[in-house]
Amino acid sequence: MIEDKNPQRTSISQLGEFGLIDHLTQQFEMAQPSTLKGIGDDAAVLDFKDKKVVVSTDLLVEGVHFDLAYMPLKHLGYKSVVVNVSDICAMNAKPTQITVSIAVSNRFPLEALEELFAGIALAAKEYGVDVIGGDTTSSQKGLLISITALGEADADELVYRNGAKANDLIVVTGDIGAAYMGLQVLEREKQVFQVNPNSQPDLDAYTYLIERQLKPEARKDVRTMLHALEIKPTGMIDISDGLSSEVIHLCKQSNTGCNIFEDKLPLDPQLIATCEEFNIDATTVAINGGEDYELLFTIGMDDFDKIKGNPNFTVIGHMTDPAEGIHLVTRAHTKIALKARGWNALNKE
Ligand SMILES: [Mg+2]
Secondary structure, three states: OOOOOOOOOOOHHHOHHHHHHHHHHOOOOOOOOOEEEOEOEOOOEEOOOOOEEEEEEEEEEEOOOEOOOOOOHHHHHHHHHHHHHHHHHOOOOEEEEEEEEEEEOOOOOHHHHHHHHHHHHHHHHHHOOEEEEEEEEEOOOOEEEEEEEEEEEOOOOOOOOOOOOOOOEEEEEOOOOHHHHHHHHHHHHHHHHHHOOOOOOOOHHHHHHHHHHHOOOOOOHHHHHHHHOOOOOOEEEEOOOOHHHHHHHHHHHHOOEEEEEHHHOOOOHHHHHHHHHHOOOHHHHHHHOOOOOOEEEEEOHHHHHHHOOOOOEEEEEEEEOHHHOEEEEOOOOOEEEOOOOHHHHHHOO
């Protein structure tokens, strides 16, 4: 599938650890006022003045979280940043800095790491985060990437998972399920390629789905939009493991139940068409598929008029008393208990 016929291969051992770090990090510029000292000393120095600081970290392992057979390294670098920035956005905070640590086996030449870091640099620029440090080490096998993201917010801006109340509306940004179906398309093409390495995949019908899988974006725009609309969500989480599992997190931590309505789920037409082709139920994909990196949040009913008709936001249900349980209400008006399966669990079926 993704193959460079004449790759240049410079062994990373030629540069040594510090040479390698210098080489990979020289492209990072410091732009955040809170970054006093970035890469180059024993530690970075940050000054957030009177802001609160949010911190989130994530570890990605080759063969578990990504497959280099169809994930180009530049996209992997970009996505690694995005998944962390998304968690900062889910706190209603502004992402400001990241650290990047990698463990890499000697099967990766310098050129591969350059690609990875080009993706990291692109995402750092897109999201306005400074790369302020990290570590590089060798691994016996495969590639591991760990990113820590920091962000800032005023104390009263922060939104936690535990603030939702019964009758609050449940809102999702963008559309959901596409990243999971993108993965199914890529897995299918990988199998075709293994049987016939000369096959040329025609992926035109799936461009949106594949982009959602390979180049997701974090919703850093939502904070600004909600601020302009004078809405502060009562609870918020990002959709990394799938709608169902994130809704359950919100309900458990807020001590509520909820009703999610099947006919309200925002699905892209390409997702619906591809689910038909694969003979998979689109609702199942929308609620259990993960990696959409959209935001799921709750608002008081009084705020409904402020988002009504806004194409960025879809009201998919409402919170209830905890005794009512956590349910999906189908098009046929039957209630099904939601289970936290997440996309990994779905994958094994
Ligand atoms: Mg999260």
